[in-house]
Amino acid sequence: MLAASWWAGDKPGDEKLDGACAGLxxxxxxxxxxxxxxxxxxxxxxTVTVVAxxxxxxSWIEQALKSVVEQVGVQFDIVLVDDCxxxxxxxxxxxxxxxxxxxxxxxxxxxxxxxxxxLNRALDYATGDYIALISCDDWWDPGHLAGLVGRLSTEPSxxxxxxxxxxxxxVAGHPMGRKVTDPVSAVSFVAPSPGALREVIERKNLVxxxxxxxxSVFRVIGSFDPDLWAxxxxxxxxxxxxxxxxxxxxxxxxxxxxxxxxxxTMTARRVESRCRTYAKWILFDDQVDQAVAARLHQGAxxxxxxGERSAARRYLRLALGLHATPSSVWTAVSIWTHxxxxxxxxxxLARKRVRRMVAG
Numbered sequence: 001m002l003a004a005s006w007w008a009g010d011k012p013g014d015e016k017l018d019g020a021c022a023g024l025x026x027x028x029x030x031x032x033x034x035x036x037x038x039x040x041x042x043x044x045x046x047t048v049t050v051v052a053x054x055x056x057x058x059s060w061i062e063q064a065l066k067s068v069v070e071q072v073g074v075q076f077d078i079v080l081v082d083d084c085x086x087x088x089x090x091x092x093x094x095x096x097x098x099x100x101x102x103x104x105x106x107x108x109x110x111x112x113x114x115x116x117x118x119l120n121r122a123l124d125y126a127t128g129d130y131i132a133l134i135s136c137d138d139w140w141d142p143g144h145l146a147g148l149v150g151r152l153s154t155e156p157s158x159x160x161x162x163x164x165x166x167x168x169x170x171v172a173g174h175p176m177g178r179k180v181t182d183p184v185s186a187v188s189f190v191a192p193s194p195g196a197l198r199e200v201i202e203r204k205n206l207v208x209x210x211x212x213x214x215x216s217v218f219r220v221i222g223s224f225d226p227d228l229w230a231x232x233x234x235x236x237x238x239x240x241x242x243x244x245x246x247x248x249x250x251x252x253x254x255x256x257x258x259x260x261x262x263x264x265t266m267t268a269r270r271v272e273s274r275c276r277t278y279a280k281w282i283l284f285d286d287q288v289d290q291a292v293a294a295r296l297h298q299g300a301x302x303x304x305x306x307g308e309r310s311a312a313r314r315y316l317r318l319a320l321g322l323h324a325t326p327s328s329v330w331t332a333v334s335i336w337t338h339x340x341x342x343x344x345x346x347x348x349l350a351r352k353r354v355r356r357m358v359a360g
Contacts, residue, residue, distance in 0.1 A: 046076045054090075060137045070142060071146065076128060077102055077105070115229070119224045123224075133209055141253070152246075158191045159244035160213060160245070161213045162246045165181045169256050171258040181206075194288055202294070217243060297319040300319060301331055
């Protein structure tokens with residue numbers, strides 16, 4: 001009788017057993033639904049391809065990738081490039097992305113290619129309508145991608161890029177109380193023009209990891225310049241010469257400052273790369289020439305302080321040939337005579353002599 005009543009469902013506590021079984025069924029259904037959602041997300045064409053660049057970022061890459069994976073409101077995939085890190089950066093990345101609900105492509109360079117070449121390799125795998133960049137020592141706030149996609153998707157096709165703001169954080173991730181871009185002076189224009197290009201050269205306050213770029217833009221301007229050490233400001237200037245760039249006044253990027261970050265290392269190689277970038281725009285337009293001259297003058301001063309006198313003279317010659325100012329002429333006197341002038345103004349005759357001297 002006991003066995004019969006148990007199979008009949010009359011055993012005391014049978015309701016608890018039924019409840020447990022129902023709970024297991026619900027868990028199985030939820031797992032199946034989650035798996036289906038992950039499969040659907042990975043199969044759906046992405047709106048954005050997130051290009052994540054990593055190099056010796058073992059300490060920070062998990063936070064960076066977690067901030068990407070947790071973005072909502074937009075379909076995206078991830079293409080991560082580890083540029084030959086010698087620490088466990090790639091291993092941490094594999095672990096952090098193992099259960100991601102999005103399609104992931106992991107690339108590992110056998111040699112260090114540098115930022116532009118590594119980004120170009122990642123672009124070969126991009127499939128989204130938009131490209132978002134992140135360095136794996138930084139991280140995004142929730143809603144970062146959705147905000148930029150929402151803005152760029154409502155702009156005319158003449159706009160090729162939208163960018164937001166970034167807060168500076170220290171090596172431990174604590175806010176430093178400063179932002180990269182002053183919203184009042186932010187560059188924003190819906191169509192290219194010499195004046196707009198000059199603004200981009202003069203202000204230089206666009207942060208690569210806070211940008212969203214139409215993938216079709218790269219078909220027009222080409223990929224990142226592999227001969228440069230740094231990808232910006234070259235890519236921003238090339239976009240500005242053919243498309244509009246719009247500022248989205250939101251701060252959803254955390255830009256980490258540390259000893260190995262590119263923004264914190266003003267090396268001669270970095271300065272020279274910037275000078276080469278600006279020199280590309282010589283004779284583009286009179287307005288642009290003046291802005292280029294100012295940047296080359298600034299670069300020449302930095303190169304001279306870093307001990308690169310030959311490079312400093314080369315770029316100062318270009319600056320003086322484009323647009324001579326009392327400041328740039330005095331820099332020429334200082335560099336060519338290895339001393340600092342005491343007076344502030346230079347007579348016209350002396351200015352002409354200095355220009356003749358550095359042109360030789």
